[in-house]
Amino acid sequence: MVDKFVGTWKMINSENFDEYMKALGVGFATRQVGNRTKPNLVVSVDDQGLVCMKSQSTFKTTEVKFKLNESFEETTADDRKTTTVMSLDNGKLVQKQCWDGKETTIEREVTDGKLIAKCKMGDVVAVRTYVKEA
Numbered sequence: 001m002v003d004k005f006v007g008t009w010k011m012i013n014s015e016n017f018d019e020y021m022k023a024l025g026v027g028f029a030t031r032q033v034g035n036r037t038k039p040n041l042v043v044s045v046d047d048q049g050l051v052c053m054k055s056q057s058t059f060k061t062t063e064v065k066f067k068l069n070e071s072f073e074e075t076t077a078d079d080r081k082t083t084t085v086m087s088l089d090n091g092k093l094v095q096k097q098c099w100d101g102k103e104t105t106i107e108r109e110v111t112d113g114k115l116i117a118k119c120k121m122g123d124v125v126a127v128r129t130y131v132k133e134a
Helices: 017-024 028-036
Strands: 007-015 040-045 051-056 062-066 072-075 081-089 092-099 102-111 114-121 124-132
Touching: 017 028, 017 102, 017 114, 017 124, 062 072, 062 081
Parallel strands: none
Antiparallel strands: 007 040, 007 124, 040 051, 051 062, 072 081, 081 092, 092 102, 102 114, 114 124
């Protein structure tokens, strides 16, 4: 299941994130903050199988709790109100957000001890890399 994602992950690299935020429709000021922010990603699972994914930074902390393959309402860090579904696909944790007739996906996978998040909106792809904290 999602066990390999559980833990605290520290961002070490972010590529093309400004272009991704532009594609989402994020305004200039929020993009400036978003580009400077290096959030930690904390993933946990409770005894009921509910997954909690928290993005923590000095700027903003967001948290979603979900069961795989069940849609839920999410308010994103840039304040979009989305209908989101999380699923496992070939070992990747895939987050699909839909709002206002638009759709973006964030694919997370653990490779060589790193968590790689690929954020896709249309043909724009941002890659954010995290390492697990001890």
